[in-house]
Amino acid sequence: MIPRYSRPEMVSIWSPETKFRIWFEIEAHACDAQAALGVIPKENAEAVWKARDATFDIARIDEIERVTKHDVIAFLTHLAEIVGSEEARFVHQGMTSSDVLDTTFNIQLVRAADLLLEDMDALLAAIRRRAFEHKDTVMIGRSHGIHAEPITFGLKLATMYAEMDRNRARLAAAREEVRTGAISGAVGTFANIDPRVEEHVCEKMGLRPEPVSTQVIPRDRHAMYFSTLAVIASSIERIATEIRHLQRTEVLEAEEYFSPGQKGSSAMPHKRNPVLTENLTGLSRLVRAYAIPAMENVALWHERDISHSSVERNIGPDATVTLDFALVRLTNVIDKLVVYPENMRRNLDKFRGLVHSQRVLLALTQKGLSREDAYRLVQRNAMKVWEEGKDFMTELKADPEVTAVLSPAEIEELFDLGYHTKHVDTIFRRVFGEVPAA
Numbered sequence: 001m002i003p004r005y006s007r008p009e010m011v012s013i014w015s016p017e018t019k020f021r022i023w024f025e026i027e028a029h030a031c032d033a034q035a036a037l038g039v040i041p042k043e044n045a046e047a048v049w050k051a052r053d054a055t056f057d058i059a060r061i062d063e064i065e066r067v068t069k070h071d072v073i074a075f076l077t078h079l080a081e082i083v084g085s086e087e088a089r090f091v092h093q094g095m096t097s098s099d100v101l102d103t104t105f106n107i108q109l110v111r112a113a114d115l116l117l118e119d120m121d122a123l124l125a126a127i128r129r130r131a132f133e134h135k136d137t138v139m140i141g142r143s144h145g146i147h148a149e150p151i152t153f154g155l156k157l158a159t160m161y162a163e164m165d166r167n168r169a170r171l172a173a174a175r176e177e178v179r180t181g182a183i184s185g186a187v188g189t190f191a192n193i194d195p196r197v198e199e200h201v202c203e204k205m206g207l208r209p210e211p212v213s214t215q216v217i218p219r220d221r222h223a224m225y226f227s228t229l230a231v232i233a234s235s236i237e238r239i240a241t242e243i244r245h246l247q248r249t250e251v252l253e254a255e256e257y258f259s260p261g262q263k264g265s266s267a268m269p270h271k272r273n274p275v276l277t278e279n280l281t282g283l284s285r286l287v288r289a290y291a292i293p294a295m296e297n298v299a300l301w302h303e304r305d306i307s308h309s310s311v312e313r314n315i316g317p318d319a320t321v322t323l324d325f326a327l328v329r330l331t332n333v334i335d336k337l338v339v340y341p342e343n344m345r346r347n348l349d350k351f352r353g354l355v356h357s358q359r360v361l362l363a364l365t366q367k368g369l370s371r372e373d374a375y376r377l378v379q380r381n382a383m384k385v386w387e388e389g390k391d392f393m394t395e396l397k398a399d400p401e402v403t404a405v406l407s408p409a410e411i412e413e414l415f416d417l418g419y420h421t422k423h424v425d426t427i428f429r430r431v432f433g434e435v436p437a438a
Helices: 008-013 016-036 042-051 058-068 071-083 097-133 153-177 195-205 220-247 275-289 291-296 309-336 341-348 354-366 371-388 392-397 408-413 424-432
Strands: 138-143 146-152
Touching (some): 008 097, 016 097, 016 195, 097 153, 097 195, 097 220, 146 341, 153 220, 153 424, 275 291, 291 309, 354 392
Antiparallel strands (some): 138 146
């Protein structure tokens, strides 16, 4: 991912320096286990740790790989240059390249998930704060983009919180899904390496042994991981799209914070565009796209091929780096979101009480009218509001068929906004587990 959409902490997980450091630790811990089992001399295992404080020469490794055409062999050759060829002769004993590569990839994915979980915690905290701030801020709810019935902006934010809370649980499960390692040798049979070596390495590296590997860790685990990232990205886009709609000039119920000195357009000085949420929409598309190749990686040939390798070298860094950036950006958008309660109320009243039509419909049926007759009466008066700009309550009071059933006072009572928000606290308890005192 390009630096513009990257944060250093996540990028560092995927750096060559980090990768080679993990490779080294896997090999060194494996040597320790081999020595404890009496397979290799203890002094050779101890000698490997001389590279603990070494800085691996990436240029030198690349130079060797240009000859060997094999990245793990290039690294092992360079490691031997550091610790000594005689001391390093038992390194990688009974192992295969995938033992190092797959275990490292999963370690990187776990570390990436840890950062993403921190990002989600910050996002959830921001959404929660703004939800309680606007728990009782009444606005119009929309279906099909059309005015429906009153809600509160806090409820809109509560739906975002609940969705992201589910996503956090999914990400925690995905982290656990890929938290496995394999040091099982060629075709995964442990023919040349004791399973206890795998157990030792996994324990030291914070992983669980893969129950059964071929020559690779099964890629259904990774498909689940990247699919989870894609779902999170979809939720980010849903929130971003909602904010973009609310910022439209003819709506303007909320908008991204526009900082001093910020410019919205090179041509039109008046513009305040939703550039951050538009950017989030685009980034979300990228993260979703990475789920497809991850799922296609599941079907490898027999015990191993490397058709997945080039894919994962790209989607591992790009998906996690992009999602990390997107989550932090969305948190900033929510945290600084400018909300316009007056515009919300103005839009709510734009069609002069029309949003109370269902309550009038129900009241008429409760008075004895059939649903068909009640619907006909309400729709007849509602269309006058749409087409002639009339006031809904006034039209109902002037309709003899309506007033034959409902008194003017009863009609007025049906236009109480509090009717629509009376269960907000109940919903908040379901989502947040609490509702502070008024």
